[in-house]
Amino acid sequence: MTTISDLSRRDFSEVFPTFCEISAKETSPIRHAVLWPSIPLSSQLLPFDILPTTSHHGAFLPHSSSSPPTLIACLTITLERYAHPHHLDPVITARAREHYQLHKFGVLQEYQGRGIGKKLLLEAIRQLRRRIGDEGPVLLHFDARETQIGFYEKLGFVVLEDERIVKRGPTGNGPPVMYQRMGMLVQSSHGYLFG
Ligand SMILES: CC(C)(COP(=O)(O)OP(=O)(O)OC[C@H]1O[C@@H](n2cnc3c(N)ncnc32)[C@H](O)[C@@H]1OP(=O)(O)O)[C@@H](O)C(=O)NCCC(=O)NCCS
Numbered sequence: 123m124t125t126i127s128d129l130s131r132r133d134f135s136e137v138f139p140t141f142c143e144i145s146a147k148e149t150s151p152i153r154h155a156v157l158w159p160s161i162p163l164s165s166q167l168l169p170f171d172i173l174p175t176t177s178h179h180g181a182f183l184p185h186s187s188s189s190p191p192t193l194i195a196c197l198t199i200t201l202e203r204y205a206h207p208h209h210l211d212p213v214i215t216a217r218a219r220e221h222y223q224l225h226k227f228g229v230l231q232e233y234q235g236r237g238i239g240k241k242l243l244l245e246a247i248r249q250l251r252r253r254i255g256d257e258g259p260v261l262l263h264f265d266a267r268e269t270q271i272g273f274y275e276k277l278g279f280v281v282l283e284d285e286r287i288v289k290r291g292p293t294g295n296g297p298p299v300m301y302q303r304m305g306m307l308v309q310s311s312h313g314y315l316f317g
Pocket of ligand 1: 156157227228229230233234235236237238239240241265266267269270271272273276
């Protein structure tokens with residue numbers, strides 16, 4: 123198997139990563155390793171994961187003759203209304219035709235900080251833009267871990283509400299993690315539109 127130590131940073135960016143849609147089940151080990159390690163592997167999936175409108179996206183290490191592709195990052199996108207529309211900026215409310223939510227985004231720790239998360243999220247947004255076609259913009263929103271807000275801001279996402287929220291994982295009994303709601307308007311033909 124190709125490992126990160128086999129690749130200089132330059133090589134890494136040239137050969138890495140490959141992306142494709144994955145099944146809900148494939149996301150569980152990454153979620154368990156990166157997001158909620160105290161929650162059993164068998165409890166990582168939620169009802170939205172198996173809806174036909176949900177898509178799961180993965181980043182893979184390239185395969186070699188001796189090993190299959192290895193999943194090292196994933197995220198999930200659902201068709202889901204923003205939970206508190208009355209808190210949204212009126213411009214976003216007026217423009218967003220539909221709402222999609224990003225969930226359960228994680229890159230395995232040993233591969234973080236090498237641009238993989240950014241590429242995977244941009245690839246998922248590219249797929250979303252294809253999915254929405256030439257219709258009006260949609261709101262892509264999510265609850266961002268407070269520690270990662272800077273990552274999303276670099277990609278152009280904005281904080282949607284001042285209020286901070288606390289979550290305890292898929293079973294509700296994990297350690298408390300603070301979040302803030304973020305998002306952006308995504309449109310097919312004109313790139314990103316910000317709220
Ligand atoms: C958050 C996460 C998905 C980002 O993926 P990543 O592959 O590590 O990030 P990238 O290397 O693609 O970073 C892209 C850019 O964001 C910056 N960045 C990354 N994390 C950041 C952070 N927490 N705060 C500010 N900037 C950050 C990088 O420096 C890089 O900047 P550059 O483009 O100027 O070089 C990943 O670190 C992760 O899985 N973290 C643990 C789980 C988690 O918190 N998931 C998100 C839940 S909301």
